[in-house]
Amino acid sequence: MENGRRHVRHVSIGILGAAAIFFLYLNWDWTSVSRTSSAPWSDPGPYHVAYPRNYKYIMDDTPTCRTKTPFLVLMVHVATGDVAARDAIRKTWGSEKLVLGRPVETLFVLGLPGGAEAERQQEELRRENLRHRDLVQSDFRDSYRNLTIKTMMMLEWLAAHCGQASYAMKIDSDVLLRVHNVVRLLLDPGTAKRDYLTGLVWWHSPVLRNPFNKFYMPRDVVAEPEYPPYPLGMAYLMSLDLPAKILAVSPAVKPIFIEDAYLGFCLRRLGIAPTDPPEATMFIVDPEHPLSGCSLSRVIAVTTTSIPQMTRYWQSGRQPGARC
Template identity: 30%
Template sequence: MEYELEDTQAVHNCLCNHRPLQNVHTDLSLRGRPRRGCPIFLNATHIIRFSGVEEVKEDGVLFKCNPPLNITDVRKKKLKFMVSLYPLELNFDELIKVRLEGRKIINEPINSHDFSYIHTGVNVCDGSSIYLLLVIKSSAGNFRNRQTIRNTWGNVDNYEGVRRVFLLGYNHGVQKQVDIEALEHGDIVQEDFWDHYSNITFKTIMGINWVAQYCPKAKFSFYVDDDVFLILNNLKKLRKSTLRESGLMLGKVFFFSTPFRDKTSKWFVTWEDYPFVNYPNYLAGFAYLMTADVVKRFSLAIPYIQPIPIDDTYLGIVAKKLRIPVKNQYGFAMFHPTWVSFFVPKLSFRKTIAFHRMSSPETMMRTWIEYCKQYQAVCRN
């Protein structure tokens, strides 16, 4: 189906007149209601391309719009991912330079992330220098997971120069308990978006923005889920032996991945949200490392890159647009939840950095006990 000219022009005007875009499929508000705004792919038929700087004005920089690219029947075309076709298409090196210089960009963001902090953990990064910040994605109701992490691998008192925060969305049913937890531990970072898996990209963006704002001097930040068992000593060994301190994104890379089109899938993405048959290479979302400069560049670029509801693939898109390579690293292990209890006594802790899918806080504690039998020096709690 071809759209009439006025529909195409409406999308073009929506962007070029600097009105913010919101994706009605994935942009859920606190109460789960979609915010209405300009469509981004117009049912996967039209894509807007941006390139260059149109003009520098006294009040800022205006990036120009090219005419819409008409893509008819995108499913039959089996279009592969192209950086130049994913909105916004502009010179991100120039954009980041402009933002670092403090100059205004006149084009309004299409991914404004206009949520407010409830808890900021502002004192986490005060004091001594930090070489590693643990940024742990957690559901608001997972109190036992968080406490188990504090008592095991996430006990930062065992490690010099390491800090920890948990990322939460909002859940009215448990908010009072979260408030108490935040007051007691001071390690909760929370915004007022609905805490649901469909908003996991919001949570990840919140974490990147928070690190860039509140902990910019942390040399490395390690993003991890709350069902992961992390071996910090192995991560420290990796840092000393091979890690560079700039331009680095490291973890388990998924190569040649494709979108899930089955509506029953947890990772379902519509053709309207993502009209390509493949994803760029990306890091598995359960555990990955970023250097401070990468976090900063991401925080500056993300407002101008259209989100999708799968956070790790979205970060892969951002990395591709920023020309930051993702590095595959041995030591990131993924288990099926039913396998974990069987394998815990048999796990090799010598080289593994992160084990995914701890089936329960009890399993994580069992894993910690097994680890401590071999490495008592780091198990002082």
């Protein structure tokens, strides 16, 4: 009998403990948790309110859009410590400077490094930029929860410096970009020159209410059941009249940490809808690897699983005869 009571008592304590942990989870201030672009929830640090408009650039001496006027500016979002990804892109698709007769430039968008090695890493970034002059860095903490800040600072930079360029593209650092296919799409007579934004557009994307999901959004932040249509953040193209327009309406749009969904809210405020690409296979976020030569010949942007894989795909896509 005593053993039975002891068992019941242990079970009760376990249930109460689990309930307490669940309660703490639901009420924890997750905004105090930061995550770098390249690691899971392992970067405890201050969380800055998404895009409060008081950040400044601390590294942006690139000649792009100052002494050079590109047709297309590629803006790669990359973690501060991911030198390998930057170097791989510089050697592959980021090395393509003249495509179908149009000048193309590639830049890397960064925030500040964090942690015990932040000062050393910042000095390494400074030396890296002296070699390549392709870093655009602002003084916000570079983390997963601050991707909205990174996106809006990218738009600020484009609006301030690249008014004479035609198009810009935001790309994640794990994405293979077929620059030839990008430029070919932009030169198509059917591609709009203004109010144009395309990528893998998510229509009727539900607002997730499960607090265990990393994209959880409470009703007091977003009351609607669906987000406005938006291009998935892996890669999207825009005409260069849009950055200034998005920035102009952004003060009236409540910022959220899901940066591509926030872009959708700004677009809705402008009365502009994103455009689906001509072919659904142009933007692939979750491909089945390995990709065939046919797929590579048609794709614009596709997520890869490693630097060697991205390099192989880039080399394969440049070989003659890789067609459907």
